[in-house]
Amino acid sequence: MATRRGFIGSASGISTAALLGYSASPSAADSPLTDTTSAAAASATQQQAKDSIFAVNAGMRSNYATLKAELVKHLSPVIVVQNDAKGGRFTLVTANGQESVNPVAETFELAKSIAHVPLGCFSVIASYLADKIPNLPNADRIDPHDLLLVAFNDDKSTAWIEPLQAYAATLTTARKNLPAAGLPAALTASCGNILDAALKFINASVQAKVFDMKSFEDFSGSVYPDIRVNMEHAAQAQIKGVQDTMKTWRAKVGEAAWADLYCVVLSQWTTSVLNQNTIIIKDCMNAAKVATHLIDLPGLETPKDPIFTALDNLARIVQDNIAAEMVFPKDTKVADALKGKEDLLSDEILIQLGGSGAVTTQSAPTYNTLSEGMCPVRK
Known part of the structure; x- marks a missing residue:
């Protein structure tokens, strides 16, 4: 199987046109414009002329897609991570095939399940909240318009009682069976x-047939220390499971191949910055290549074929890395845009809109922007 490096080496011996699938066309000197061709060009309609220009880009896209589809077959080794309720499904892709595991112990999912109880209660009552912000410690952090959008039902309605009681029945069963789950003592507590606390809040609200943001925040705030305990146990389970799997796969593929490992983490937009699996994985990879080989791929929903989606996007990234340097050899800034997340026209648009042409956006810290050795999660 041709390696990525071998592919690049062989590409250097052929023309860019041949690499992209075009055959060489005669030069202007070899094919001088004749009166006949001039007449043919003149007879073309404006739309035909435009269509012939559009066809150039269509040809590029076709050739680009063909290269990408073939490149997918050569991507190795790659680890694809699907974030899920179980702590993540990991798939190792090599030249010999694929293997998938859910490496995180059940403690992760169990701890998070109970930690989500306040959010479960909120999801039932949120649409019945009054659309006015009461005197809360964090009142200035609540957007009045967003509250109005969420609190779309009549706050005098009691339609929330039945679904909240149904959720309470689920909580009651879990509370009864909790001692038999075999969890660590601190997590059980x-x-x-x-x-x-949740059952107390629900019972009081149902009995009074009323609740408000203050009563809910009193409940949710009171259990925050316990939620932190659950988070601690979930994190411990995830770290151990992921690290153990990465060590096993590292030994399997060998140090030489592991040095060039790509990891693609599929996540939702809301968890794509400081994603939990991304944080753990980065310390298991070649430190010199983490910035380019550990890729967070956020989306809206889990794709139907997560592995293909990850590999298809990775192939685009890999071939753009090479195309950038070969297509824009005289402008490294534009080459970096093609290799990264910028649109090639972004600088020009900024210039024309009166900007400096340099993108300066403030974003949350990621594993690539933190100082060496700094913990990404501040207490």
């Missing part, structure tokens, strides 16, 4: 505290 924190889960019990969260369930007890």
Whole structure:
């Protein structure tokens, strides 16, 4: 199988046109414009002329897609991570095939399940909240317009009672069975505290047939220390499971191949910055290549074929890395735009809109922007 490096080496011996699938066409000197060709060009309609120009880009896209589809077959080694409720499904892709595991212990999902109880209650009552912000410690952090959008039902309605009671029945069963789950003592205690507080809030609200943001925040705030305990246990389970799997696969593929490993983490937009699996994985990779080989791929929904989606996007990234340097050898800034997340026209648009032509956006810190050794999660 041709390696990525071998592909690049062989490409250097052929013309760019041949590499992209075009055959060489005669030069102007070899094919001088005759009166006949001039007449043919003159007879073309404006739309025909435009269509012939559009066809140039269509040809590029066709050739680009063909190269990408073939490149997918040569991507190795790659680890694809699908974030899910179980801590992530990991797939190792090599020249010999694929293997998938869910490496995180059940403690992860169990701890998060109970930690999500306040969010479960909120999801039932949110649309019935009054659309006025009460005197809360964090009142200035709540957008009044966003609250109005969420609180779309009549706050005098009691239609929330039945679904909240149904959720309470689920919580009651979990509380009854909690001791038999075999969880660590500290986790059992924190889960019990969260369930007890939730049931107390629900019972009081149902009995009074009313609730407000203040009563809910009193409940959710009271269980925050217990949620932190659950988060601690979930994180421990995830770190151990992921690190153990990465060590196993590293030994399997060998150090030489592991040095060029790509990891693609599929996530939702809301968890694409400081994604939990991304944080763990980066310390298991070649430190010199983490910035370019550890790729967060956020989306709206889980794709139907996550592995193909990851590899298809990775192939685009890999071939753009090479195309950037070969297509724009005289402008490294534009080459970097093609290799990265910028649109090639972004600088020109900024210039024409009166900007400096340099993108300066403030964003949350990521594993690539933190100082060496700094913990990405501040307490």
